[in-house]
Amino acid sequence: MGKKSIILKSSISGLLLAIIILLLFTGVAPIENYENNPKLNSNCPPGFKKNADNHCVALNLYMQYDSPNDKGVGGLQTGLPEIRDGFSPQVIDLGRYLFFDPVLSGNGTMSCATCHDPTKGFSDGLATSIGNHNQKLKRAAPSLWNVAYLKKFYWDGRATSLEEQMQGPLFSKDEMNNTPENLLKTLNNITAYKQLFVEAFPEKNKKSSIELNQVYTAIAAFESSLISLNSKYDRYAHGYHEALNQQEIEGMNVFRSFVARCAECHTPPLFTNQQFAVIGTPEPDGLPLDPGAEMPFKDKTLRGAFKVPSLRNIEKTAPYMHSGNFKTLRETVQFYTDGRGHAIPENENLIIHWHIWNPDLSDAELDRLVDFLKTLTDETFTPKIPEKLPSGQKPTL
Amino acid sequence: MKSTFFKIIVAILLLAIGVYLGKSFFSSPEVNTVPMPSTIKYRNIGISNDTTQVAQSIGFNGKIIEVKKGASIQKAVEEANPGDLIRVYPGTYSENVFIDKDNIGLQGVVIDGEWPTLDGKKEINDAFLYSGNGILIENFKIINYKGNGIMGQAGNNFIIRNNWIIDAGVYGIFPQYGKNGLIEHNVLSIIADAAIYVGMCDNVDVRHNEVFDNVAGIEIENSRHCLVENNYAHDNTGGLLAFITPGLPIKTTFDVILRNNFVVNNNHENFGAPGSTVSGIPAGTGILIMAADDVIVENNIVTGNNNTGITIVDLATGDPKANDLNTEGNPDRVVILDNIMFDNGNDPTGEIKAIMLSKMDTKGPDIFAYGGGTGSTIRDKNKYRTFGLDGYGKAQITDTRDIPTMMTPSPVQPRSVSKEELGELTYYGVCAGCHAFGTRLIGPPMEIIQAIHHDNPQGIVDYINNPKNLREDYPEMPPQDYLSNDAKMAVAIYILGLKE
Structure with missing residues (x-):
């Protein structure tokens, strides 16, 4: 039974590979060296089930319970607040690469993970974070565990979505010190990223450039996958x-x-x-x-x-x-x-x-x-830090 | 001869009956006469309102656990299963009792005026703390706690009854995040905040309680569908309160009836903790409605409250707190029906005194309204001395007799999850951290587990409870025995049925 299915699987994947190679050589997609680059995970992260539409839907034991007035607050057996889920596994995985990639910063030295380090509870162990040119910032980096359940972001609550929030550190002169133009330029010059964005956003025209909102969506998707509910x-x-x-x-x-x-x-x-x-x-x-x-x-x-x-x-x-x-x-x-x-x-x-x-x-x-x-404390669903990044850089913590 | 014999028999029989009756009447009461607690009666499910027939009632049909002087109530709670009744006999119990289970009854047994007494000695935080549904707490005397007498955190279908609570710290009775509850026949005094505080709840009746010498008598806060009826609120700083506190996650108060209460002489000096919501209530406040909507005030006797009988204000006027953009702070559609009000406002204080002086009046009014709010009405404005009621129209209703209760017509049911769903939730919520289908994470792929335990979910359950490392190249799985038995079997069946 087991052997049979493995044989079946190998032949199916072999077939798929053949199709892909065929496509490559017939020139449908201008992709080079595809095998050398990481491909995106087609499985949802733990805590999520993939539905028929290729969306990752959050599932956990708190879904056994009601929540008063649907606010997700109460006692021991109370349901959680509404979660931000429904991203595809590929978009989440793309977000994982971007999250750890220092090319997202202006001078290529900081990634999101510099201040939100999975080995430090998705924070950085500092009283206040260190930003561009080693300058000490004004506030501590908040943990990202369970951000999918939050409705406002930053210590002062000034953003209402992860997409809105991440533009703060990305483009602040004191933090990652990038600009939207430079970020797009950088990413669009990395062939591997161009391929991965096509894989993650299949509706995307294969020749078109990477867009900012796709970058934001992918990072938000990854951040939303950080679930800690098994303490x-x-x-x-x-x-x-x-x-x-x-x-x-x-x-x-x-x-x-x-x-x-x-x-x-x-x-x-x-x-x-x-x-x-x-x-x-x-x-x-x-x-x-x-x-x-x-x-x-x-x-x-x-x-x-x-x-x-x-x-x-x-x-x-x-x-x-x-x-x-x-x-x-x-x-x-x-x-x-x-x-x-x-x-x-x-x-x-x-x-x-x-x-x-x-x-x-x-x-x-x-x-x-x-x-x-x-x-x-529960870090059982900690995601893997990528071994190598599409940019060729090392993941930066 | 026969008749003599018969007579003797009858005489002996009568004597026996006499002795028995004498014993029953004159001996001290036997403990086995303790009645079972009366639980919530749901009369109206599928039955017309014309009958008092009980359609559904959930009693305590499990075992009865007795706690006597010197023993621990908490020990009994640990032993109890849903449906059990814990009977506590007279004696002093200094403990914090917490109930994280459903359908547990805690019944004090009062004998000869001796109460089972929970004494916090000003050291212990709360007397009773429950998170379960279907909790009943009755017949306890609670004194000298630092926090609350009885606090609920998200329990539905609760009954809190016949308790005598003195100086229990911050709140006497405080159900929070609960739906469908009954608070009745409690006597509470000397409480530094609210004696009875219904917070972020729905469908609660507060009836027949006596609250006195507290800062606030009965408080309905950020709650909906509440009936406050037949209570005697006297000698507090404020008697009855219905309001919104901004900055809480549940942000509304509406559909509240204050009916048939005595609200008398609420002139106690305010001894609330600095910064607490009630510390700002002026002494002499009978009824306070702040930012709450659709509050009906009906047939109350409101007398002798030295500031005002009824105060109706918006948040901006009433509460110096950090703003909350998501809170609507105006009291809208307040309805004042027939009430008896006299002798209020004899010694107004603070802002109300200043405002009344500007009107050349040294007395506070029966009804005082200030700030925003629309759609409020009154049945007979001329009856009362009022301030700020110019915008009040004529009430569209005469009474609320058609609303006997705000409690739900049937018990609030826990969310029901099928076995299949439970299996799925457990698989993705727990197992998926280490296992996946078609790929190795930390543990073996699911198809390997399926092959081993083919058609044998119990095999998976046994392994979950007591894993034995079967493979050298995999780390040992920690036992997942904390899952409920239902969840274990459900997830085992789910795993065997997984296709991809």
């Missing part, structure tokens, strides 16, 4: 209460208690309610207060407001907060019990969120909170 916590949530030990359960109960109130904003199952909150964290020494959402929304009541980040894989993304002021999770949870507004600069008058209060948590409770936060 120890999730096993507990689905009903296997032995998944967490006594200390972790105590931590979970502190987390969702109305004393610590963590779950009021970091609401399961995504561990964010996707709202803005002014919590008044301190900036690292010497830095002025970051006005956060006040600037893009031109609204003084949002001064110091940031998007509530998801806590999934939070163990992997130290240091913490928008400018990385806290080195450890323990320091971070300590902040919440040191008093409402204790770190606000003297001349500032922030409208601190009502859940920030004086919970008076004990050291033991703070330790247990850290124990619990570490149960939110």
Whole structure:
């Protein structure tokens, strides 16, 4: 049975190969050295099922549950928010190559993965990221795990789609310092990319150039494939209460208690309610207060407001907060019990969120909170870093 | 002779009956007289409204687990399965009870005035915390907690009843993200925020409760389809509240009826925590409607509230919080029907005092409306002393007698997932991290597994529970025994049926 199917498969793939070679030589596609280049994966990433239309549809155990008012917030057995899915496996895989490729930056030294490194929780381990010419940027790189469920992007929430968001770092002088024109020029000069874009976007005219929106779509597709929903916590949530030990359960109960109130904003199952909150964290020494959402929304009541980040894989993304002021999770949870507004600069008058209060948590409770936060780690669906890139460059982290 | 014998028999019999009756009447109550808790009755499924016949009721038909003084309620919860009833006898229990299971009843047994008491000693966070559906919590005394007395996080079909809650910290009873619930006959006092707080819920009845000496009595916040009826809210800072808090993920409050309540002398000094929503409520607030839509205020007795009887404001006026672009902050289509209101506004404070003084009035009004909102109406405006009701038209309805409850006509059912779907969700959500069809990821390709376990899903289940490394060139699979038995079998069948 097994042997038979392998034989069958080999003959089918042999046939396909023959057809492709035939096509090459009959001149239908001006493709050279095709075999030397990576071809795109035709399977969906883990967590997705390929449907008849070649779309990858997200599937996970949280789809067993309802979600109140379809907002994807609630308790243990609550459905997730609406996900951005439906990309083809080829587009996702193309996005993977682009994501790791330093040719996307102006001087060819940075890729998306420089600041969103899969080995560092899709962040970079820095308080604030390092941009073009080694300059220190103003904010920490947010993790990309589960971004497919998010409705706004950046710490200050100023973008409403991944496509919109990625144009920030790509074309900022302080970050990847590219221009749309130069990016297109670079990619269109790489034959392998031209071939892959044709493969990923079959409706595309084979002779036409790579377009910006195709670049954005592919990267967004890859980012949307980064799913982390199989942590120890999730096993507990689905009903296997032995998944967490006594200390972790105590931590979970502190987390969702109305004393610590963590779950009021970091609401399961995504561990964010996707709202803005002014919590008044301190900036690292010497830095002025970051006005956060006040600037893009031109609204003084949002001064110091940031998007509530998801806590999934939070163990992997130290240091913490928008400018990385806290080195450890323990320091971070300590902040919440040191008093409402204790770190606000003297001349500032922030409208601190009502859940920030004086919970008076004990050291033991703070330790247990850290124990619990570490149960939110799951990197089983981490994608492979490409061994080589269509540009011939090495993947840059 | 015969008749003498008969008489003796009868006499002995009567004596026996007498002794039995005497014992039953005068002895201390036997514990086996504890009645089963009454659960939600769904009368109207497929039946007309003319009958009181119960069409459906889900009781606790499993085992009864008894918890007596010195034992742990949480231990009993761990032991319990859906359908079980946990009976807690008088005694003091200092613990945080959390219920992450469905259909569990927790019933206190009060004997001779002695209550099962949960005492947080001002050290423990919450008394009861549940995430399951179909949870019942009744007959508990809850004191001295730091957080909440009873908190729900996304449980549907809940009953919280007959509890006596004193100084439970922030909220007394706080179901959050729940649909279809009943909160009745609870007595709550000395709570620094809301005694009863229905937050981001739908279809909840709050009935026959007494709330006093709290900052807020009963609060319906970012919730829809709620009935607040027959409650006695007195001596709080604010009595009854229906409003929207901006910045929460569920952003509306509408379809709320405040009916047949006593809202009396709510003049308590505000002792809410700085920054909390209720810390801004002026003492002397009877009813507050902020940004909520379609609120009906009917047949309440609203007296002796020193600021105003009813305050209706928009968010911009009422709540100094960070703006939320996705929240509509005007109270629209408020309906004031018949209410008895007098003796309100005797000592107005803050903005209302200033506004009334500008009108040459030193008293606060019965009804005060300020800020945006359209479509509001009132049945008999002349009856009350009002401010800001010029735009209110005449009410189009006279009463809400046709709405006996806001609870759902049948239980909220959990989402139903077929076995095939469960198998698919498990396969792609879990297994696909290491296995695929036609290619090797971390584990062997699916067609190899199919060949090994051909027609034998149980073989896959056994392997999932207790993997044995069969191949040198593959890493050992970690056990996936955390999956439910249903999920294991479903995914085994799914795997065997995979074609590509």
